[in-house]
Amino acid sequence: MNRRSFQLTLAAAALAPHAWVRAQEPWPGKPIKVVLSQPAGSGPDNIARLLGDGLAQSIGQPFVIDNKPGGQNVIGAQAAKQSAPDGYTFYFATTAALVTNSYLFKTLPYDPLKDFVPVAFVANSPFALLVSADSPIKSVEELIARSKAEPGKLSLANEGPRTFGGMIARLFNARAKAGANLVAYSSIGTGVQDLMGGHSEALVADVASTAQLVRQGRLRMLAVTSPKRIAGWDQVPALAETLPGVDMVGWLAVVAPAGTPAPIVTRMNTGINAMLANPAFAEKLLAIGPIAAPPQSPQQFDAFLREEHRRLGLIAAEIGLLPE
Numbered sequence: 001m002n003r004r005s006f007q008l009t010l011a012a013a014a015l016a017p018h019a020w021v022r023a024q025e026p027w028p029g030k031p032i033k034v035v036l037s038q039p040a041g042s043g044p045d046n047i048a049r050l051l052g053d054g055l056a057q058s059i060g061q062p063f064v065i066d067n068k069p070g071g072q073n074v075i076g077a078q079a080a081k082q083s084a085p086d087g088y089t090f091y092f093a094t095t096a097a098l099v100t101n102s103y104l105f106k107t108l109p110y111d112p113l114k115d116f117v118p119v120a121f122v123a124n125s126p127f128a129l130l131v132s133a134d135s136p137i138k139s140v141e142e143l144i145a146r147s148k149a150e151p152g153k154l155s156l157a158n159e160g161p162r163t164f165g166g167m168i169a170r171l172f173n174a175r176a177k178a179g180a181n182l183v184a185y186s187s188i189g190t191g192v193q194d195l196m197g198g199h200s201e202a203l204v205a206d207v208a209s210t211a212q213l214v215r216q217g218r219l220r221m222l223a224v225t226s227p228k229r230i231a232g233w234d235q236v237p238a239l240a241e242t243l244p245g246v247d248m249v250g251w252l253a254v255v256a257p258a259g260t261p262a263p264i265v266t267r268m269n270t271g272i273n274a275m276l277a278n279p280a281f282a283e284k285l286l287a288i289g290p291i292a293a294p295p296q297s298p299q300q301f302d303a304f305l306r307e308e309h310r311r312l313g314l315i316a317a318e319i320g321l322l323p324e
Helices: 003-023 043-059 071-081 095-104 140-149 164-176 188-196 207-215 262-276 279-288 298-318
Strands: 032-036 063-067 089-094 116-132 155-158 181-184 202-206 219-224 249-257
Touching: 032 043, 032 071, 043 063, 043 089, 043 116, 043 207, 043 249, 043 262, 043 279, 071 089, 071 095, 071 249, 089 095, 089 116, 095 164, 095 249, 095 298, 116 140, 116 164, 116 188, 116 207, 116 262, 116 298, 140 164, 140 219, 155 164, 155 188, 164 181, 164 202, 164 298, 188 202, 188 207, 188 219, 202 207, 207 219, 207 279, 249 262, 262 279, 262 298
Parallel strands: 032 063, 032 089, 155 181, 155 202
Antiparallel strands: 089 249, 116 202, 116 219, 116 249
């Protein structure tokens, strides 16, 4: 062994114990970042902060929300994917980010099934068909009849064809054989404002983003897109009561960059499931809009995720939605 090699060997030996100590440091030893694809103040943002506040108490470190909106969830998902898999970055993801984007884009800078490890399923987030409070339309049947009476005249606002809400709008037209004019908006907030301002006649939006306006009497909810009526909105019929088989429920979940240590995933899953089983947390969640999901293991969530890819892929084909 030459002198240079001997020196390198001694240096490695001196550093090895410190590396071992670092590897054994307890998790978490610093604040944990949660990447979100939606802006501050949105429904998912409110839920992520509610979840983060609860986890901070059980995990023992603050949870910092990192909003990265834009690109139909792509910006946030890509940022989460590129984060170190060290247990200090998680992604609070939607159905669009983890499933339907696969059928909306020819290429994605991330693979929903390979670049993330499932951590916990958090909540179901139904969408709704809505009209303004002063609209003469009082039911789904009346909405369909109005759209058929003058095809192309009734405007149904949504976030665009390459979004989960846009898929619901297309499915509504297809299953009802309706003639609604699907009007795309860059944000659901703008769509809501135009609906209340009389510039559109109906809207597809998630319950979480519109629940407060419905409770305030400014919007009227005609139907929810779940297969059955949902808790907290028992007076609102399911769209499936008029259009059998419609089941387009968004959901929210936590995933981590692929390679995140299994013990950390398990601990996060345990912490989230404990919150979901707490009636007080479920009540706070429902006040925002989503419905707390029954606790699932990471393996159960993974199986659900793969089934959603199959099911929603069939719906994308039915409505003729081709990736671009």
